[in-house]
Amino acid sequence: MTKIRLHNSRTRKREDFTPLDPENVRMYVCGPTVYDRAHLGNARPVVVFDVLYRLLRHVYGADHVTYVRNFTDVDDKINARAASMQADGDTRPLNAIVQALTDETIAWYHADMDALGALRPTHEPRATQFITQMIAMIEGLIAKGHAYEVSGHVLFDVRSYPDYGRLSGRSVDDMIAGARVEVAPYKRDPMDFVLWKPSDAALPGWDSPWGRGRPGWHIECSAMSHELLGASFDIHGGGIDLQFPHHENEIAQSCCAFPDAGFARYWLHNEMVQVEGKKMSKSLGNFFTVRDLLDQGIPGEVIRYVVLMTHYRSPMDWTAAKAEEAAQTLFKWRKLTEGVVPANVAQESVLDEIAGDLNTPGALAALHKLETQPRALLFNARLLGLLNDGQGAWYSRRKLFYAANDTLKILLQKRRIAKEEKNFARADWIRDALKKRGISITDMPDGKVKPQTSFDFADAYFDKIEQSERKEVFGDLYKSDGSIDASALVDRYISLVASELLDELERIE
Numbered sequence: 382m383t384k385i386r387l388h389n390s391r392t393r394k395r396e397d398f399t400p401l402d403p404e405n406v407r408m409y410v411c412g413p414t415v416y417d418r419a420h421l422g423n424a425r426p427v428v429v430f431d432v433l434y435r436l437l438r439h440v441y442g443a444d445h446v447t448y449v450r451n452f453t454d455v456d457d458k459i460n461a462r463a464a465s466m467q468a469d470g471d472t473r474p475l476n477a478i479v480q481a482l483t484d485e486t487i488a489w490y491h492a493d494m495d496a497l498g499a500l501r502p503t504h505e506p507r508a509t510q511f512i513t514q515m516i517a518m519i520e521g522l523i524a525k526g527h528a529y530e531v532s533g534h535v536l537f538d539v540r541s542y543p544d545y546g547r548l549s550g551r552s553v554d555d556m557i558a559g560a561r562v563e564v565a566p567y568k569r570d571p572m573d574f575v576l577w578k579p580s581d582a583a584l585p586g587w588d589s590p591w592g593r594g595r596p597g598w599h600i601e602c603s604a605m606s607h608e609l610l611g612a613s614f615d616i617h618g619g620g621i622d623l624q625f626p627h628h629e630n631e632i633a634q635s636c637c638a639f640p641d642a643g644f645a646r647y648w649l650h651n652e653m654v655q656v657e658g659k660k661m662s663k664s665l666g667n668f669f670t671v672r673d674l675l676d677q678g679i680p681g682e683v684i685r686y687v688v689l690m691t692h693y694r695s696p697m698d699w700t701a702a703k704a705e706e707a708a709q710t711l712f713k714w715r716k717l718t719e720g721v722v723p724a725n726v727a728q729e730s731v732l733d734e735i736a737g738d739l740n741t742p743g744a745l746a747a748l749h750k751l752e753t754q755p756r757a758l759l760f761n762a763r764l765l766g767l768l769n770d771g772q773g774a775w776y777s778r779r780k781l782f783y784a785a786n787d788t789l790k791i792l793l794q795k796r797r798i799a800k801e802e803k804n805f806a807r808a809d810w811i812r813d814a815l816k817k818r819g820i821s822i823t824d825m826p827d828g829k830v831k832p833q834t835s836f837d838f839a840d841a842y843f844d845k846i847e848q849s850e851r852k853e854v855f856g857d858l859y860k861s862d863g864s865i866d867a868s869a870l871v872d873r874y875i876s877l878v879a880s881e882l883l884d885e886l887e888r889i890e
């Protein structure tokens with residue numbers, strides 16, 4: 382069996398991975414707070430843990446892995462967004478806005494992450510569906526002396542858990558000094574964090590022993606992982622920005638609620654997507670969404686490849702050069718594997734890299750060496766979630782486009798040959814047919830031919846094409862604002878005319 386080795390943030394060591402139960406390997410990853418489109422940073426853990434999920438499925442069998450990734454659909458950031466929508470004129474009650482906002486954001490998230498070739502996790506619990514379990518867990522923590530109620534709030538008492546801070550390797554006093562902790566008069570210790578807080582009538586809220594209120598963020602993950610994976614499970618993942626305080630707090634809650642269980646055994650954290658050295662984040666406003674990239678015509682598979690180019694424990698950034706390199710490689714690989722039946726064997730060179738703490742750049746390098754074996758290339762690329770069926774539409778479009786480019790070359794070559802053969806009627810037919818469609822060709826001194834047209838012809842052509850067909854013919858040219866570059870449109874127009882004329886030539890000959 383393939384030996385999986387993972388860097389465990391908790392021990393700060395690379396460890397052999399042995400699941401509690403190989404029949405049911407269990408992983409929990411913190412999912413998004415749903416009030417906005419996912420940015421590229423949010424997509425990174427999705428891709429990273431999808432690679433791990435695929436690896437576990439490969440090694441233990443697809444039916445022997447349970448992967449849970451939650452949706453945080455109750456949160457002050459969601460309430461704030463809903464309130465600002467109300468301020469902007471949305472007349473619905475706040476609760477209705479929150480419901481619509483979270484539903485819509487989840488649908489976007491699914492569409493965007495599907496486009497990246499990420500498998501849907503086994504369970505995608507919404508926090509609001511597990512309020513009962515959260516309340517029960519909080520009651521248990523109070524009963525054991527790990528939490529206390531003050532004026533409608535329930536707080537976790539960090540001093541009651543001596544291991545608090547172990548995950549991030551800090552003492553409580555260091556954390557107080559370094560962190561921006563909310564100081565509140567009702568806290569016994571500034572590090573104590575909220576398990577439950579009161580909601581006024583307008584805000585989402587649930588009845589509880591402490592009055593109508595809502596859960597804190599951290600308790601959501603403790604309750605949902607316990608409900609769906611049990612008190613002990615194998616892997617817990619998320620971005621490094623969650624290590625403290627979120628994961629520290631999850632550990633404190635779960636280990637105090639179920640002291641005989643171990644909670645999560647392997648902790649994995651992905652490093653951040655950065656923009657000019659800073660974490661990409663909504664609050665800094667330095668982000669672009671996955672949807673922005675897709676709308677620019679960058680295929681999801683290319684975005685995924687760019688993410689895989691960097692090891693998950695190193696910071697990464699997005700550059701146009703990387704996207705270009707990814708697109709060229711994937712175009713080549715799709716071409717090599719067109720119509721090929723995948724070999725059903727994982728290549729050690731690829732698998733060892735993935736199993737060695739998810740060394741995806743190493744795995745990509747190993748895939749390059751498989752280019753002479755298309756069947757192996759296809760199977761092993763799919764271990765990384767690349768070259769999936771149903772994700773190659775961009776390839777077909779691009780191929781069509783290249784083919785259209787080729788047809789222009791072929792057409793002009795036919796004209797050159799006709800001239801050489803003194804078949805001037807044919808050479809003139811080509812020139813005149815192009816001219817009729819607004820494309821003039823100039824013979825350059827170096828023997829090359831330069832096609833030229835005015836934008837008006839391209840534009841008229843565009844207008845003539847049925848709305849429903851436009852996506853097929855011009856889909857890859859649209860920019861994120863919905864417009865098409867004039868020069869891209871003109872180039873495409875010339876290519877399309879050339880292929881039409883080639884067809885016509887074939888018919889009349």
Ligand SMILES: Nc1ncnc2c1ncn2[C@@H]1O[C@H](COP(=O)(O)OP(=O)(O)OP(=O)(O)O)[C@@H](O)[C@H]1O
Nearest residue numbers: 412413414422423425426619620653654661662663
């Ligand atoms: N720049 C980033 N790079 C990598 N992962 C990130 C980045 N920003 C957020 N994440 C991860 O995305 C996942 C979803 O997190 P969440 O929805 O809480 O993001 P967020 O906190 O709303 O984003 P932001 O930090 O932009 O406000 C988490 O696992 C988090 O660690």
Ligand SMILES: [Zn+2]
Nearest residue numbers: 411412602627
């Ligand atoms: Zn979490």
